[in-house]
Structures are given as C-alpha cells and as structure tokens.
Amino acid sequence: MRAGVVTAATTVMLLLSSPAFANTRDDGDDPGSGLSVIQTLGLFVAIPLVLFGIIAGLVMATDKTRKQG
Numbered sequence: 001m002r003a004g005v006v007t008a009a010t011t012v013m014l015l016l017s018s019p020a021f022a023n024t025r026d027d028g029d030d031p032g033s034g035l036s037v038i039q040t041l042g043l044f045v046a047i048p049l050v051l052f053g054i055i056a057g058l059v060m061a062t063d064k065t066r067k068q069g
Contacts, residue, residue: 035043
C-alpha cells in the first residue's frame, strides 16, 4: 500500500513539474552551437580511451620495473 502511494505521488509530481525538464527557455539562456559527430566521438570516446591507455601504460611500466629489481 505504501509503495503504491509513493509511486503515485512521484508520478503526479513528475507530471506537474514538466516545465522543470527545460522544455522552455530561461531569460539568460544562450546555448552555443552543437557538437559535430566527430567532436562528440572525440570528446566522449577517443579522449577517455587515450587517458585509459596512458594510465594503464604508466601502471604497467612502474610494475615491471619493480619486478626486475
């Protein structure tokens, strides 16, 4: 019963707060231009992969030097 009341109350609150989902512009909004597909892939795929490779390489390099000594 309590779970049903909480679910219903949450649904009603979400429906009432639909303007809060940024459907309308504010007075101070000044959005920039969108990203191209290449920029998006570079920002969210390439850069994290490169950083992961650098960090993994540094960890492996420091681990190998300790095992040899």
